[in-house]
Amino acid sequence: MSSMSTTAAVPTTRMASDERRALVLEAATGVFGQRGYAGTTTDQVATAAGVSQPYVVRMFGTKEKLFLAVLHRALDVLMAAFRRSLAEKSAIPVHDRLGLAYADLLTDRGLLLSLMHGFVLGSDPEIGKTAREGFLEVYNFLKVDVGMTPAEASDFLAHGMMLNTLVGLRMTDDYDTNPDARELLETAMPTKLGLLRGPTNSEGA
Amino acid sequence: MSSMSTTAAVPTTRMASDERRALVLEAATGVFGQRGYAGTTTDQVATAAGVSQPYVVRMFGTKEKLFLAVLHRALDVLMAAFRRSLAEKSAIPVHDRLGLAYADLLTDRGLLLSLMHGFVLGSDPEIGKTAREGFLEVYNFLKVDVGMTPAEASDFLAHGMMLNTLVGLRMTDDYDTNPDARELLETAMPTKLGLLRGPTNSEGA
């Protein structure tokens, strides 16, 4: 026993700070993705991660540094997925393979949405810098590593921004009830639509 | 904390509430576009509009209703620009004309960015509803009024989301110093780039 204080559910087990940090980062990605940077509280992140609010703050210093860490991690995951997809040998054209890899990331709810929130905060000195660098990193990857022309890379990114927007809009919520939403979704994301419906719901902002 | 001394800056002139409302709405569009919904305070809007903070709140009821009004206005302006552009008789293909009309709107700093901020807040019950409806309104316009196929409309919107993102990123700030940023901008927005540079700057988040 030896459990003590008011609140129950005492795990009493400790974790290495690295693991805990990764866990908090994932939780933060989800919350930031749903509510945006300013709309997210450190307490919401803490609750999602199952730790206390002061711990979240102390672990990353400030809320802004936490968000920057989320952005960096999201870009790392994205680039890793792209590089993996590029390295694959397959009959499918590279462009399509990358598109599928990107669509796969959409299932990780907050990941691309956290990035998207960062992208529209370019006026913030720190966040804007990180966001621009990340965006250009992807652009360069598409050109240099994949071998796309500027126009091809731009179009690929445009398609990605469209997918991000549709997810951010939660357009999938209207799939069953709104024929327009359905048509748009099936046009914009022909494959992989199934991934977004089902585990997509829950949580009302 | 907006103004300064006790009785200063006395304009002494009244305004019809309609004018004042429109003025506040424009100011709010600018601030929301730059800082997002949650990142904007009603006092920032009030200062930008040159009125007091309580007045802004009372005029719209709540901050959320103010943001919803901003979204509705932005959609109205956007649709009006599209309809006007569609009605024009010109040698330029409709698709290109609409693209130019959209690019023109980018010069109104907050307008498309406020929309974009709304688009990524789909999890919010009220904002999400408005954002989805607005997005689908544009999609339907492109199909029904312009006569685009679903695929054409989707691609057009994708391009628009890309432009919004580049503006949100303030990528234009790096135009002179970063060759990648320059190339990307010139690829993604071949015309109209000039509109975004120059009056684009000012205001640090």
Added chain:
DNA sequence: TAGATAAGTAATCATTCGATTACAACACTG
């Protein structure tokens, strides 16, 4: 096993912010 180090929390503080209230003055109508 003592003791240090690191993981983690409860309590709390200072600000910020949206909202409310009470009040002031301009402008129109009769």
Added chain:
DNA sequence: CAGTGTTGTAATCGAATGATTACTTATCTA
């Protein structure tokens, strides 16, 4: 010009939130 509705503000409140402090307790090592 009296009276009234509307435009607008100053003052302020209560809740929320990021951050700090001080304190516990698990785990590792000498």
